[in-house]
Structure formats: C-alpha cells, structure tokens
Amino acid sequence: MKDRMEEAQDVSGRQGTCTGVLHTDVVIIGNGPSGICLSYLLSGNWPYVNNHPHPNSILERKLRENPETSILQQDLQYLSEGLEGRSNNPVALLMDTLCHPNADLGMDEPSCLQWNHHPARNIPHAVLGRGLPGGAWHNMDGSMLTLSLGNWMELPQMDFRQWAQHHRSEKQKRTCMRCGQTHCVSLPRSAHGGVNCARQDRAYVSDVAQYYSDYVRHMGLERNFLPGSTVTSVRRLVVDCAFINQESGEQEASCQLHRPECCRTNMWEVQGVLQVGDAQQPFCYHAPHVVMATGTTDIPNRLDVKVADQNIVAHDLREIEKAIANKELDEHSDPVMVVGAGLTAADAVLCLRSCKVPVVHVFRRDAKDPGLIFRTLPDGLYPEYHKVYQMMKSKDGYPGYKSYPKHEILEIRAGRKCVLKGPVRRCLIGRIIEGSEKVVQVSKVLVLIGARPNLSFLGNNGMDLAVDSTKPVSCKKNPVDVDPYTFESAKARGLYAVGPLVGDNFVRFVKGGPLGIASHLVKTMTDTNNFSNRL
Numbered sequence: 153m154k155d156r157m158e159e160a161q162d163v164s165g166r167q168g169t170c171t172g173v174l175h176t177d178v179v180i181i182g183n184g185p186s187g188i189c190l191s192y193l194l195s196g197n198w199p200y201v202n203n204h205p206h207p208n209s210i211l212e213r214k215l216r217e218n219p220e221t222s223i224l225q226q227d228l229q230y231l232s233e234g235l236e237g238r239s240n241n242p243v244a245l246l247m248d249t250l251c252h253p254n255a256d257l258g259m260d261e262p263s264c265l266q267w268n269h270h271p272a273r274n275i276p277h278a279v280l281g282r283g284l285p286g287g288a289w290h291n292m293d294g295s296m297l298t299l300s301l302g303n304w305m306e307l308p309q310m311d312f313r314q315w316a317q318h319h320r321s322e323k324q325k326r327t328c329m330r331c332g333q334t335h336c337v338s339l340p341r342s343a344h345g346g347v348n349c350a351r352q353d354r355a356y357v358s359d360v361a362q363y364y365s366d367y368v369r370h371m372g373l374e375r376n377f378l379p380g381s382t383v384t385s386v387r388r389l390v391v392d393c394a395f396i397n398q399e400s401g402e403q404e405a406s407c408q409l410h411r412p413e414c415c416r417t418n419m420w421e422v423q424g425v426l427q428v429g430d431a432q433q434p435f436c437y438h439a440p441h442v443v444m445a446t447g448t449t450d451i452p453n454r455l456d457v458k459v460a461d462q463n464i465v466a467h468d469l470r471e472i473e474k475a476i477a478n479k480e481l482d483e484h485s486d487p488v489m490v491v492g493a494g495l496t497a498a499d500a501v502l503c504l505r506s507c508k509v510p511v512v513h514v515f516r517r518d519a520k521d522p523g524l525i526f527r528t529l530p531d532g533l534y535p536e537y538h539k540v541y542q543m544m545k546s547k548d549g550y551p552g553y554k555s556y557p558k559h560e561i562l563e564i565r566a567g568r569k570c571v572l573k574g575p576v577r578r579c580l581i582g583r584i585i586e587g588s589e590k591v592v593q594v595s596k597v598l599v600l601i602g603a604r605p606n607l608s609f610l611g612n613n614g615m616d617l618a619v620d621s622t623k624p625v626s627c628k629k630n631p632v633d634v635d636p637y638t639f640e641s642a643k644a645r646g647l648y649a650v651g652p653l654v655g656d657n658f659v660r661f662v663k664g665g666p667l668g669i670a671s672h673l674v675k676t677m678t679d680t681n682n683f684s685n686r687l
Contacts, residue, residue: 172436178277178673179422179437181383181609182445184287185659186651187279188364189307190443190666191373196274197308198222199250199667202266207253210234215264223250223265224671228637242636244656244664251663252304260303267309275673278437279373280381280424286364288449289357293469296499297354299534304660305360310367316359319366353533381435383424383609386442388644418646424609441646443669448627448652450606455491455599460566465597469500472598476507483508485595487554489570491561492600493517493524498540500598501553510552512592514572519545519557559587561597568594602628605653617643627652638672639665 178194180187200222206212214231223231232242237256239245253261283290298305306312368374420442425432452467459465466472472488475481481488490500493515504511517524519541526541544555558575565571574587605625607614618625619633621643632649633642639654641647650656650665 172434174278174435174437176276176278176437176439177677178275178441178443179420179439180277180279180443180445181386181422182287182443182447182651183279183281183283183285183377183379184289184445184447184651185305185307185364186445186447186662186665187281187287187443188285188368188373189663190445190650190669191277191279191368191376192308192371193224193666193670194275194277194673195371195373195376196270196272197267197371198224198270198273199265199267199308201250201264204262204264206249206264207261208235208249211249222268223667224674226671228668228671232637238658239661239664240655241661241664243639243668244661247664247667248661251308252660255304255660265308273674275670275677277376278439279377280383280422281377281379282382284361284365284379285368285373285377286361288447289361289364291449292357292361293473293499296357298357298360299354299495299658303353304658305355305363307364307367307663310363310370312355312363315363315366316355319359319362378426378435380427381424382427383422385421385423386609386647387421387611388646389419389421389438420646441648441673443648443650444607444632444653445650445665446605446607446653448605448625448657449603451604452599453602453604455561455601457561457563459564461564461568464568464594465564465599467599469496469503469598469600472500472596473503475596476509481507481509481595483510483552485509486568486593487512487595489514489592489594489597490600491515491597492602493544494600494602495525495537497600498526498537500600501540501543502536505552508552511554512594513544513553513555514559514561515544515555515557516560517557519555562589564597565591570594570597617641617647617649625653627655627657631655637668639668640672 180190201215201219206215211231218226228243228246232246235242235245235249237245237248239248248255250264253259253264279285281287303312306315368377418440420439422437422439422442424435426435454467455465472481487510488504489512490497490504491514497513497515501511501513524541526537526544529537531538543550543553544557546555549555556572556574559572561570562573563571570592572590572592574590576587577585605614605627607625610617614625614632615621615623617632618630620630623630625632632653634640634649634654635642639648639650641649648665648669650669651662654665656662656665
C-alpha cells in the first residue's frame with residue numbers, strides 16, 4: 153500500500169485541494185474487525201451455502217432454493233425475513249445464524265457457509281487505520297477476558313480456537329487483572345479457586361488483537377491496508393469533467409480520454425496523513441464508495457460538572473494502572489471513585505480491588521434496575537461480573553468497597569473532595585424530598601460512562617448522518633441512519649457505515665454489515681457496463 157502511495161501521480165482534485173491523488177473503488181475508514189471482514193469479501197471471497205442443514209426450517213428452505221448462487225448475489229431481505237436475535241440489524245442476524253446456528257441456545261453447531269475465492273471478482277479498495285489491523289483491540293488491556301465467547305470473535309475461514317492453540321503454549325502464564333492471580337490460560341477453570349476467570353470459551357484481549365493482525369497476513373489482505381493513517385477529511389467530490397472540443401465545438405468529457413474513473417456519477421474525496429517514522433505524509437483518495445468502520449470508543453463521555461482539579465479525573469483505566477505501578481495508589485490511599493454502571497466500570501472495580509486499592513462506586517441507576525447489563529449475563533460464564541453486581545447491591549458494602557447507587561456527582565472541589573447528591577425521596581404525605589448531599593474524599597475519579605465515535609473528518613461531526621440529526625452520533629441512542637440491507641447512508645449516496653456506528657457492538661454481529669455492503673456493491677457494479685465484464 154505504501155508503494156502505491158509513492159507511485160501516485162499529481163492531479164488536481166476539487167478546487168485544487170488534493171495532490172498525489174489515488175483512485176480506487178472503495179475506501180474503508182477503520183481497520184478493526186468490520187473493516188477486515190469487508191476487505192476479505194471485496195477481495196473476491198464469496199460465501200455459499202454448504203451441505204450442513206440449517207436448524208431453522210424456513211431459512212433452510214430458502215437457502216436450498218439457489219444453492220449454487222453466492223449469498224452475496226441473493227436477496228438478503230428475503231433471506232433475513234423473520235429472523236430474531238440480539239441485534240436490530242436483519243443482515244447481521246442472518247450472517248450470525250449462518251456462521252453460528254443456534255448460538256443463543258448454547259449450541260456449537262457447524263457453520264452453514266463455505267467460502268470460494270474468485271480472483272477476477274476482486275473490487276479494488278483501501279483500508280485506512282491509525283494502528284495495526286485489529287483497530288481498538290490493540291489499545292485495550294491485553295490481560296482482560298472478552299465478553300463474547302472466543303469463537304464469536306473469529307472472522308471467515310480462520311477458526312479462532314485452532315489459531316489460539318497454535319498461537320500460545322499450554323504452559324503460558326498470565327496475570328488476570330480481574331483476580332490479580334497468575335494462572336494458565338489453557339485451563340478451563342482458574343487454578344487459584346474462587347472467581348472462575350480462565351474459562352476456555354472466553355479469550356484474552358491480547359489474543360484477539362493478535363488474531364486480527366494474523367488474519368490480515370494469513371488471508372493475503374496486507375496490500376489493501378494502510379496502517380498508521382489518520383483520516384482528516386471526507387467530502388463529496390464535484391468533478392468538472394466537461395470541456396469544449398476545439399475541432400467540433402461540442403462538449404466532451406475530458407476524463408474519458410485521460411482518467412475514466414472520474415466520470416462516475418458519485419465520487420468522494422478522502423484526505424489524511426500517514427505516519428512514516430517521525431514524519432507525516434499527506435494522502436488523498438478519490439472513490440465512489442466510502443465505508444465508515446471506525447467504532448465508537450474514540451472520545452470518552454465526560455461529566456458535566458465543575459472540576460477544580462482536572463488532574464485527578466481520568467477516563468481510561470490505564471491511567472489508574474500507571475498510577476498503581478508508580479506507587480501513587482495503594483491500599484493506604486484515599487479511595488478511587490469509579491463512576492459508571494457498565495462492564496468497563498466493573499473491570500475497573502475488579503482491577504483496583506485486585507491491587508487492594510479502596511474503591512467508591514457511584515452510578516445513577518438503582519442497583520436492581522432490570523436494564524443493567526449484569527442481569528443479562530449467565531452466572532457460570534461471567535462470575536467476576538456477577539461478583540461486582542453483588543457488591544453493587546450490597547447495602548453494607550464490602551471491605552475496601554462502597555457503592556452509591558442512584559447518586560450523581562455535583563462537583564469536584566479542591567482538595568480532592570467529591571460532592572455527591574443522593575436519590576430523591578417521597579415522604580408519607582407524598583411530598584418530594586430532594587436527595588441529601590455528601591462529601592467523599594478521594595484520590596482519583598475514574599469516569600467510565602461510555603464513549604462516542606470521532607467523526608471529525610465529516611462536516612458537523614457526522615451529526616447530519618444520524619437518525620436524529622440534531623444530536624451527536626451514538627451507537628446506543630442515535631446511530632448512523634442506514635439502509636438495513638445495504639448499509640448505505642440514508643442521507644449520502646455512496647457513504648456506508650458498519651459495526652458500532654449502526655448499533656452492532658459485538659464482533660459476533662459485525663460480519664453482517666460487510667456482507668450487506670459487498671452484496672450491494674457487487675449487484676450495483678454488475679449492472680454497470682464498466683464492471684460487468686470483470687464481475
């Protein structure tokens with residue numbers, strides 16, 4: 153990919169803003185699981201139904217209607233009709249049930265797909281990402297266990313379990329941040345007793361990150377990837393192709409003679425910088441299709457309160473781990489205040505208590521709120537999270553831990569003093585009594601209340617593309633508005649979004665977006681004379 157960058161010719165872009173322009177059919181922004189999977193499909197790898205019957209009799213009948221035709225070329229709306237599951241995207245449910253039939257019932261049944269490689273059907277594309285292939289997985293704490301089962305993390309044609317057996321030694325030891333103990337990653341249960349945090353069916357984050365990097369190499373996709381690239385601008389390109397022929401006096405399209413790809417009816421310009429050692433090299437792509445696969449963990453959500461000393465507020469567990477490593481925090485320190493009631497906050501509690509650092513845990517929900525994610529996780533598979541959940545519900549607290557359910561932070565004063573406001577109460581005569589205030593002395597405040605995507609490369613930070621264009625994009629409350637079967641933006645032709653940007657936060661479901669996009673591109677390009685011969 154870097155060689156292609158160096159070989160770029162200098163041509164004029166819109167308003168002369170872009171030099172060294174590269175032309176391709178698809179630019180994918182983000183090199184996490186969604187971007188990798190889409191690259192695999194665009195490289196000519198097409199899914200077909202195999203001989204394994206699907207347990208859903210209705211879907212099985214549909215699949216057998218055109219067994220010789222790739223799923224990419226079929227009607228995805230027809231195939232996914234009536235499917236139900238843990239995703240709101242029908243194509244994601246289709247791809248999930250084809251790859252992992254009856255997964256929600258705890259079954260481990262074989263995939264109903266086989267993959268055939270068609271080199272002639274490759275669609276030229278570029279995958280841009282700031283780091284190594286795998287995206288944000290390389291930025292997470294490698295000693296943590298994934299929420300999803302290990303085989304749900306895998307991508308097409310590369311079994312995660314087989315890869316893991318080859319990748320790690322049977323005697324490899326790790327320190328688990330949740331329990332603070334060292335044990336063998338290959339053991340189905342922890343050797344130290346207590347919390348069972350070494351289950352075979354869950355994977356370490358570091359293994360998942362390495363798996364995605366290895367996947368790109370193993371599948372021969374490296375030539376499509378440009379790691380170290382940061383996208384700074386994405387905008388629709390208006391190309392003025394027309395000129396007057398001096399001999400005939402008629403208007404002609406100049407780029408039909410010099411650069412035919414510019415004459416497509418829709419074109420996007422993607423600009424950015426590539427980190428090459430200590431230097432930054434600008435790049436520019438022109439493409440009719442741009443896919444946003446950036447994820448949603450770029451910008452942490454912050455508290456809207458007055459803070460006297462910003463140095464005591466953190467939004468990343470790694471900052472606290474660094475303070476522990478530097479002996480700034482220990483069992484004798486004032487407590488670390490963890491704010492949030494999600495799994496990331498639970499990870500922080502487990503990490504801090506494993507290091508014997510005292511914790512006060514503040515969250516706005518009732519500890520018995522049925523919407524808390526802990527209530528949806530099986531006890532046997534996620535014992536460490538259920539341990540935190542028990543602690544959150546305890547009125548008496550645990551040694552070194554105190555929870556403040558239905559509380560919110562009003563202010564963080566000088567001297568590391570946090571002012572909390574308790575829940576509103578109603579007295580016997582129906583009168584509402586405002587919650588009482590209390591001051592808690594802390595050493596640090598770790599705010600883990602979610603994150604949002606960084607779409608600064610788009611105008612208005614991408615808000616215009618959201619379901620509610622008056623609010624920022626949010627994977628849970630306000631995703632990017634896309635067609636549910638093609639994943640093309642409902643508000644910008646040629647622009648697509650996948651993964652968390654459209655509400656699919658688990659790798660298990662992100663393969664649906666790439667399938668929908670690849671299917672749409674294949675069908676669209678097949679209908680276009682410029683591509684019919686190649687496809």
